[in-house]
Amino acid sequence: MFDRLDQLTTELEACFASMEVDCFDAARAARLVSSGERVRRLGDAIRTIGVGQVERTNGWKGQGAKSVAEWLSIETDCAHYEAQSVVMLAGQLQHLPVTQAALRSGQLSGTQAVEVARGAIVAPNAETQLLNLSKHVTVRDLRDATSRVVAAATDEVERHRQVHKSRYLKSWIDLDGSFNLKARMTAANGALVMAALKPIQDEIFKSARKSGAHERPEAYGADALMALCEKANHAASAPAVGASRTKTTRSNAVMHIRVDIDALKRGHTEHGEICEIAGVGPIPVSTATEYLGEAFLKLLVVDGVDIKTVAHMGRHIPAPLRTAVEERDRVCQVPTCDMTIGLEIDHIKPFAEGGAA
Known part of the structure; x- marks a missing residue:
């Protein structure tokens, strides 16, 4: 069995080594990527299923590693956090034969399998739903669904x-x-961090676009963090004017919390109900109510505004409708696009001509 596997691996390596990729046209290059993805998924499955058996048989012990994750990290030259994720998935798949079969057949990538297993291990009845969802949505959307x-x-x-x-x-x-x-940190605290960074990040993005610069959103996020730190350092070192500072200013950071009205009244969620910070993830209802007094919070109660029934009322949309649209469409609505900065409710300048997403 292993002789056959080694032979196939050697043949695959030789096949790829003989390819003159620089001579490929666009169609053949795309086909190569597709073939590579099939191989990668198979590799993910082999590694995951294999390390599960290594753990069950204690095959990692006596080789200098303190854990099976450390053993895998050393054995495959992967980061320790990646090894921990693979080991956790391997353990979960023991109890999820349908998800394991989907991974082994190549229907799921390793990343998709992590999300499906994360949800199915605590809610077995959701396994089929998550597997079906994985066929049609991005990893980000699958992660959001699993978190719910x-x-x-x-x-x-x-x-x-x-x-x-x-x-x-x-x-x-x-x-x-x-x-x-x-x-x-908790999703709620993470949302506070991102709510402080996002308006700064958006301004940096807009300024860069005007100057013709195009960089990754993560780069603008790092710039926003630096700007926030510089502002804090400047405020701390600035000499006091007058007797005391009587008023502080807050940036125009906004955090959207979406909660089902029944859950809000009850104080906790039940199956099928939502209490989450848009773009971050689920939070306890008690945490949502703690933030009700904060000036930067917009609370969207699901039983409130139904944006599907609001007619077009001109160029400037009402504040309740704007909040509903911002919460619903927190990422770009172009299929497979996960952009979250520089978004526009209405395209003043088409995206194809350099406008925002």
Whole structure:
């Protein structure tokens, strides 16, 4: 069996090595990418299913590794966080034979399998729904759907408490001298961070577009973080004017919380109900009510504005309708596009001519 697998792997390596990719036309290049994706999915499945058996047989022990994830990281030269994700998925797939079969057949990528398994392991009845959804939506949409499934199937307050307990902010310097940040916190606190950064990021994006510059959204996000820190440092070091500062200013940050009206009245969600921060994920209803007094919060109660029934009322749309549209369409509505910055409700300048998404 392994001789056959090794032979096929060697043949595949030789086949690719013999290809003169620089001579491919567009159609053949696209076909190569498609073939590569099939191979990658198969590789993901082999590695995941294999490491599951390594863990069950304790095959990783006695080789200098402190855990099966560390063993996998060393064995396959992957990052430790990636190895941890693969090991977790392997364990979940033991209890999800349908999802495991979809991964082995190539219907699911490794990333899709992680999301389907994350939801199905706590809500088995949702497995088929998530598998079907994975065929038609982006990974981001699948992740959002899975988060809702998990939120509905678990105790929201306890989940929120556990995430808060595991919060961190880490920094390190990479080999190339770059400074790196990694953080973990509750969805609610993460939304506060992003609500502070987004208006600055949008302004940087608009300024860059006007000057003809085009960079990745992540680059503008880093610029926004720097601008926010510089503003905070300047405010802290600025000399006081007069006896005291009596008024502070807040940036025009906005956070949208969407909650079913019955859940809001009850104080917690039940199956099929939603309480989430748009673009971030589910939060406890109790957390949503804590934010009701904040000036930067827009609360969209699902039983309130039905944007499907609002007629066109001119160029300037009413505030309730604008909030509903912003919450519904928090990412670009062009299929497969996941852009979240520089969005326009109405295209003043068409995207094809350099306008916003």
